[in-house]
Amino acid sequence: MQHPNGGKRVTLLDISKRTGYSLTAVSRALRNMSDIGPEATSHIQQVAKEMGYVANQTAVALRYGRTNIITVIVVNLTNPYFSIITNLIQLAAYNMGYSLVIVCSRDDPGLEQQLVEQAIARRSDGVLIFPSHSSGKSIEMLENAHIPFVLLSSMLPPYQTDSVIIDDEQGGYIAGMHLVEAGCRNVAFLATSNSAPSYAPRCKGFLRACDEAGINTENRHLFTVNYEENLSDQNKGISLNVLLPKLKHEGIEGLFVFCDVEAWRLMAFLQRSGQFSINDFKIVSFDNIDSVLLSPIPLCSVDCSLEYMAQRSIELLRSRIQGDDRPPQTIICPVKMICRNSCHSAK
Template sequence: MAGKRVTLKDIAERTNYTINTVSRALKDKEDIALETRKKIQRLAKEMGYIENSVAGSLRSGYSKTIAVIVGDISNPHFGIIVKEIEKAARKHRYTIIVLNTEDREELEESAIRTALSKNVDGIIICPSQRSEDNIWFLQRTGVPFVLIGRRFKSIPEFDYVICDDEKGGYLATKYLLDTGHKRILFLNGPLHISSAEERYEGYKKALQEYGVPLDPQLVREPGLIQSETRHLIRSLIEEGVDFTGVFAFNDVIAWETIYMLQKLGYGVPKDYSVIGFDNINARIFSPSPLTSISNSKSKMSRRALDILLKKINESQAGKSGGYREVVDTRLVVRDSTRNSH
C-alpha cells in the first residue's frame, strides 16, 4: 500500500512552527530567518515532502508551467532550442513540458489541447503552418503564446521570434557564388513554412544579384523526413543533373546530402560544396564539420521566453503584446565548402 503523502501540517508538527512559516520557508522567503529556512527545508527533504503544484496553482492562478510545442524533437536544432528555453525558464522557477507534432496539423491540435488541459500559463510553439486554424484556436483561448522560428506575416495578432531567414538564404547562396559555383542545388523545406519561403527569397535574391538565371530543376523539396534527402540526391546524380554547390534548408538535410554524395563516390568539398542552416556544429561535434548559417538559437529561445513571461504578466493586468522580433543570421565557414575557382 502506498505511503501517505507528507503535508505542510506534518512538517509543522515535527518542527513546532506554524503551517504558514513552513510554507514560506519552503518557498525560501526572506522574511523567514535563513537558519530556520534551512532547518525546515532539510527536514522536509528527509520526510519526502513534494509540493502540491496543482493546489498551489489553484490558489495563485498560476501553474508555473510552460508548454513548448515543436515539430521534431529528434532534430538537434529543436533539441537545442528546448534546452535553452528550459534553462531560461528554470531561472524564473518555471517548469516546461515538451510536445512533438511531427509537423502534422492534427498532432499540433492535439498538442495544444493537451497543453491547455495541463493548465499551462503559456505556450511557445513552432507552428506546422499547414493552416492557421490551430493558432487561431489558441488565440481564442486567451492563453499567452509566442511563435518561435516561424511566423504568419499577414497576421499581426500572432507574436513571434524568428531569425532573418531571407538574409540567411542570401548569405549561403552568395558564398557559393563567390567561391565559383553557378549551379547551386537548393534543397528547401515545404514552401508553406515561412522560413522555407523566406530562405528561398534569399536564394533568388543572390542569384539575381550575380546574374545567374534561376533554374527550377535546381530547387527541390526533399521533405523533412529523414531518408527522403538521400533518395533525392541519388536520383539527381543518376539523372545527371548538373550542380556543384548545395544549399540545404537545415543541417540535417545537409549531412544527409554529404553522406549520400560520399556513398556514391564523390568528395565533399572536393567535388561538391555543401552549406546547411542552423549551425548545429556550434553545439554538437560532428566528424563532418559543416559550413552553415547561424541563427542564434539561444538568443531566439531566451527572447521567446522573455516575451511569453511578459505576456503572462500583461494578460493578468488586462494588457496585450505586439511582439515581432527578427534575430540576425550569419555565415559560419567550415570544411564542407571550398573555392572552386
Template sequence: MNIYEKVVDNMEKKRQYNATLKDIAQKTGFTINTVSRALKDKDDISAPTKKLIREAADELGYVRDSIAGSLRTGFTKTIGVILGDVSNPHFSIMIKGIDKQAYKYKYNIIIFNTDEDETVELQSIRSSLSIKVDGIIICPTQKCAFNIDFLERTGIPFVLIGRKINRDRFNFVVMDDEAGGYIAAKHLIDNGHKRILTITGPQYISSAIDRTSGYKRALTENGIKIDNKLICETGIQSGACYKRLKNLIKNNLNFTAIFAFSDMIACEAIYTLNELGLSVPKDISIVGFDNIQEHMLLPVPLDTISAMNTRMPEVAVDVLIKTINTPTAVEKQQ
C-alpha cells in the same frame, strides 16, 4: 504474499501518506505560515530558517502539491513546448535552451512532438490546454491556419518560435531567414559557384520561403540567372532528402554546390553524395543552416549559417513570461 506483492503493498502504503506543512511545523517548531513562506523562498524569512525548514521538509519527504498551489494562485508554473521533430538536433538544442531559461523563472516545461503533422499539432495544443499550462511556445507546422487560429481563440498566451505568421497580434521570435539564405548563397558564389542547388523546405513554411528568397536575391545581385530546376523543395524530416537528391543526380542535373535548408538535410546530402562516389567539398560544396555543430561534433566539418538556436529560446521564454504577466503585450523578435 510473494516479493512482488510486498513491494506493491509497501508502495501503496507510502502513497497513503504525504508529509504536510503541519508535519514540518511540528518538527521544526515554526508556524505553518512560516513554513509555507520559507518553502516559497519569501524575503521576510531568514536564510538560516529557510535552511532548517527545507532540511526538515526533505527529511519528511515533503513534496509541494502543485495542483493545490495552482488552484490558489491561478498559475501552474508550466509551459507547453510544441515542436516539429525533437529527433532533429536543432529542436533538441532549442528545447534545452527553453528549459534553461524557463528554470530561471521557476517554470517547468512539457514537451510535445508534432512530427510536422497538423493533426498531432492540434492534439498537442488541446493537451496543453487540458493540463492548464500558463502559456505555449510553438513552432507551427504551418500546413493550415486553423490550429493557430484555434490557439488564439482560447486566449492562452503563446509565442511562435522559428517560424512566423505575419499578423500584428501574434508574438513570434525568429531569425532573419532571408538574410541567412542570402549569406549562404553569397558564400558559395564568392567561392566561384554559379550552379547552386538549394534543397529547401516546403514553401508553406515561413523560414523556407524566406531562405529561398535570400538565395534568389544573392543570385540576382551577382548576375546569375535563377534556374527553377535548381530549387528543390523537399520534406524537412529525416530521409526526405535522400531519394530526391539521388533522382536529381540520376537525371543529370548540373550543379557544383548545395545550399541546404538545414544541417540535417546537409548531412543527408553529404551521405547521399558519398554513396554515389562524389566527395564533399572536392566535387560538391555544401552550406547548411542551424549550426548544430556548435553544440555537438559532426563526422565532417560543415559550412553553416547560425540559426541562433540558443538565443531564440531565451527570448521566446522572456516574451512568453512577459505576455503571461501582461496579456496585452505583443512582441516580434527577429
C-alpha cells in the same frame, strides 16, 4: 528505511506538527517569505527536506493561479536542431523559475491541436510553438483560451502574434553569396518541402543573392528532394538517384540545402554512392548544428543565434504571463555564415 510519515504523502500539517510552527509560518518559510526569520526558515526547510516534503503543484496552481509550467511544441525531435533549442529553452526557463513540458507534433496538424488542448487542460502558464504551415487552428485555439504563447523560428502569416524568428531571408542571402564567393555560377536550392514556413524567405534570400551576382535564371534551380533512397515519387520530390545525375548533367556547382540534417543526408549519400563524391559539389546549409554536435563531415552553415532565440522567447512569454498587453512583438535573431570549407573555397 521506513518513510518518516509512514509511507503517506508529507503535508504542511505534518511539518507543522514536527516543528511546532503554525501552518501559516511553515507555508511562508517554504516560500522564503521575508517575514519569517532566517533561523526559523532554515529549521522548517531542513525538517521538510528530511521528511521528504514535495510541494503539491496542483494546489499551488489553484491558490495562485499559475503553474510555472510552459509547454513547448516542436515539430520533430529527431532533428538535432530542435533538441538543441529546447535544451537552451529549458535552461533559460529554469533560470526564470519555470518547468517545461516538451511535446512533439510530428508535423501532424491534428496531433498538434490535441497537444494544444492538453496544454490548456493542464493549465500551462504559456506555450512556445514551432509552427508548421498548418498551425493556424492551433493558434486560434490558444487565442480563444487566452493562453500566452510565442511562435518560434518562423512567423505564420496572416496571424499577428508574438514571434521570435530567424532572419531566414538574410540567411538564404548569405548562403547564396557564400556559394558565389566560392566561385559558383550555376547553383541550386534543395529542400524536402516547399511548404515549411522558413522555405519561402530562405528561397527569396537565395534568389536575391543570385540577382546581385548576375546569375542567369537558367543557372539558378529549385528542387524538392526525397531523401529516401531508390524512390522517385514525384509527389514527395525527386530522389537522389535521379537528382544527382541531373545536377551533374546541368553543370550545377553549388548547392544550398535547406537545413543541416538534409545536407548530412545528401553528403552521406554522395559518399556511399560510388558514383559521386562530396567534392563534386560546393555545399552550404542552415542551422549550424556543428557548433554543438560535431559531425564527421564539416559543413558550411548559417548560424541562427539559438541561445539568443531561447532567452528572448522565454523573456517575451514571461512578460505576457505577467500581464504585458503591448501589441504583438516580433524579435528577429541575427544570422551569420560559419565556413567549414564544404564550399571548397579557394580563399
